[in-house]
Amino acid sequence: MSTVAQQLRSRARDAGVQAWVCASRLGGPPAHVGLDPDDAVPMASLYKLPLAYFWADQVELGLIDFHDRIALRRTGRAPGPTGISALQDDVDISHRDLVRLMISLSDNAAAEELLTRLGLGPLAAWLDQTQVQSTSVRRGTVESWQIVAQQTGGGPAAMAPGRLADIDSDVETSEYDAALASATSAADMCRLLAGLWESSGAAHEVVRDAMRHQAWRHRIGSGFPHDDVLIAGKTGTLGRLRHEVAVVEYPHEVPIAVAVLTSSARAEIHQPAVDLAIGELARLAVRGLRLPR
């Protein structure tokens, strides 16, 4: 009978990915499983999660009123396929709705606005005083893609995703290097989720609810195809990096945090097989931790 780590390694090999996995029960006797859970991995848009959690702490400290309105002008807006990034005109929106978009749609414009207002420095200081030793948010999405574009021949950031998807070469970028890009570990992500799930503020509930309403369910969710199981998740994608972290909530059971970080051998942009493998890795990690409440 193979261990969970062996099963995870074998499934990852079959999917053509390197995987880092951690799952941890958020209640009951402590229990967790993992595959290289403490390795530092570049985090792509997962940084939006600690950013949202930091925001919620700021709100609960009275430093932000989440009803406050924010104006996002149509010019100078962070590009992206979803949310305010995808809109053409000026937008006026509340703090909490901005966080909703940032988390449930991975809205780049929302994320850039929040990161500018909260600040990389204060975010780093907040991360330092949590339990997460391997997590560093070094920049936002806009700067990440600009760096990739610079390192792959120059030109606008919009060219960068296509360059990373070149199947005839192995494109390198410092955004694939955990020492230089924003990075985290699977175990750190589970710790952050545990902290978020224990927090009792209204702002924390905004973040959790946004995660429960993430607009796609093809990654971790594909491992739990049950209408009554809630997946509160956040994906992260950049080139070969395909990640998701989530809290899986079976009815009447203790919630389980699971983080699946992957780097695929294939460079293509669309990789449904990897998305499915992430679901299966999550399922393999979670199943031994289930516990009735």
Added chain:
Amino acid sequence: MDLLRHLSYFAAVAEHRHFGDAAASLGITQPPLSQGIQRLERQWGVRLFERNARKVQITDVGVALLAGTHEVLRQADDLGDLASIWTSPRRVRLGLAGDLDGVVVKLVRALVAEGLHVDPTIGGTVDLIERLKDGELDAVVVCHPTVVDGVWAGPVTVMQTCLIGSAPGTGTIALSTVGLPFVVAPRRDHPSVHDQFIDALRRHGHDGSVIEAASALERDAIVAAGGGVRLTLDPTIGRPIREQPLPIRVRTVLPVESNRRPEVDYDKVLGAIDEGLPR
């Protein structure tokens, strides 16, 4: 006593069940063989063989000690092999992916032409990289894409292919007109390459069906029997495929710098491999 020598006597008699044959296999005469077995039995205080008039029979104790004996002899051999690596510095333990039929010979010759002694191993891409990381191989030439964590991986070389086993003729053939499955290496050897290949087949009008066969010879036989088609890197024996949708992409993978052997001229190896690959 020379334990290894006596163990090899024990193993030989156990294998041949006949002192004369065992002695012949060791290249010695029977008396020293018998004496050696007796000395071992005295040393261990056990009886390894029952000798009666007609044949030699291994005892229960002998059976119990035989596995351990083989293990010790095998490890002694491995040690010898390891030692010989250090005495022949130009020896390169080279791994080559099994789906590179047509290229293997050229590559090995290119290395030999550089004065390198090559110990070739054929295997699946993923396994070869594991063995490289374990220190069993010095360099591997494998198919891209594959996971390359913990190793140094060189640039990707893209090689165009031709088709064998389709309708006779020499002109360019369109993939959408190929009704037979493609005969390929097992998916397990290189899951990413396999899946990408099937996606490419479908993208260009083939239904994506494949037959997996473990050896190049087996694949050749299936194609010869009309059971499928296959790719070749040799343009003289296959038909070009319209739009060249199915290239083979390879890269040379080496251990990370801190794990490399000082005796191996890795630059020379890389240069020779580059020379040996068709473009």
